[in-house]
Amino acid sequence: MKSIMFFCIPAHGHHNPTFPVVKELVNRGNTVRFYSFNEFKEKVEATGATFISCDAYLAEVTKKVESGEETMSTTDMTIVDLQSTAKMDSFLQKEVEEFKPDIIVSDSVCFWGKLTARKYKIPMVVSTTTFAFNKQSASYMKSSFAEIMDLIKGQKRVKAELKNLEQHGYHEKSIMPLVQNDNYTDTIVYATEKYQPFSNTFSKHYAFVGPSVSADYLLDKKNKRPRVYISLGTVISNKPDFYKKCIEALKGEAVDVIISCGRVVDPESINGLAENVKVYRNVNQLEVLSKANVFLTHNGMNSTSESLYMATPMVLFPQTNEQRAVARRAKEMGAGIELKGESVTEIHDAIMEVLNNGKYADAAMSCSDDFRSALGPKGAADFIEAAPHLMPEEDKKNIRREIIPGVLQLVFWCVMIAFMFSFKPLTGSDKWWIVAIVANVIFPFYKKMVARLV
Incomplete structure (x- = not known):
């Protein structure tokens, strides 16, 4: 039997698929601590896991965002998550030292879960409640111009938060390893292979378990009125x-x-x-x-x-x-x-x-x-209990193909951002945004060229 730490962000869509999996793990005799938030306390405890509140460590957001009246930009959400990680550092250190987990299961966008696993070198399973995204399936993510500009303009703020995390022992030079999927991290995806785009391009470190449904109702579509x-x-x-x-x-x-x-x-x-x-x-x-x-x-x-x-x-x-x-x-x-x-x-x-x-x-x-017909919660529990899964030799060869394109793409955007900041001194014009438009146009061609070279 294993001691397992579960981490999730405060979002219903990210919590709900995990509950049947946690219940299955507890029923098998595993000890699970679920690091969540007060609004999910009842549902977490219904699985048999021990609920641990993280509300006190969340970075502040506006009341309108908290109530759902407004949404946050990707950059703002990233910064809030990084600040929350810093706030949780001492708390999670004590938890790790006391609980001595065998495995950490972290939501794919829960930075404090992922970083805790890396800092203390604890085997990790990533819980992906949307599709898994690599360079093939990422074609499904079409960012708007406003979203791209938000990411570009937010780079300096994000880097400052990453720098702040270094004093806590988290040495992340880029945000990308925290948000992207790779082919050598054990990962559960709540989609079937048929439903996951380009599922054949993912390694054996992925378990496509299908939707994790907490209750099953008989289908009854024969209504008197639709x-x-x-x-x-x-x-x-x-x-x-x-x-x-x-x-x-x-x-x-x-x-x-x-x-x-x-x-x-x-x-x-x-x-x-x-x-x-x-x-x-x-x-x-x-x-x-x-x-x-x-x-x-x-x-x-x-x-x-x-x-x-x-x-x-x-x-x-x-x-x-x-x-x-x-x-x-x-x-x-x-x-x-x-x-x-x-x-x-x-x-x-x-x-x-x-x-x-x-x-x-x-x-x-x-x-x-x-x-x-998918593996479901039982298959997800099997995968977690068997972690860490050893990396096949072929996976090791694929790491180079995974990492080099990402590094070269990061270099591209760093050069473009540097050019934007130096645009006025070089040209005397305030129209730095022209560089952003040009970069957005040529980036797809750059990606294809990198892919051919690797």
């Missing part, structure tokens, strides 16, 4: 006007509608606008999806996986870069169509197309069959 479920998740759900448009779009149709509006919007401000629509702050999503005939979703990995597990086709309405990648894959599988705009007509037509065209339901059922 059932429509609408939810934008827990992070970017402050869209009362959008919910009202959904109600307007469906109030004249012979369908029953459930809207989960999240913690920011008051359900009573929308309830009563149509007899066939009921609005709640939150619902038992798996139970609702087991009976729903269509799901209008933001395409968080967790929600999309649960929808396909329950054979529910979707109207795809992604809000972030990561969600756009998930939506693209669901569309490729034939299990949904993209909502092109937010008008009443566009919402109506998209939902009715999925309801009236059986090919979407058939594709969702095919995905459900695939998901239900």
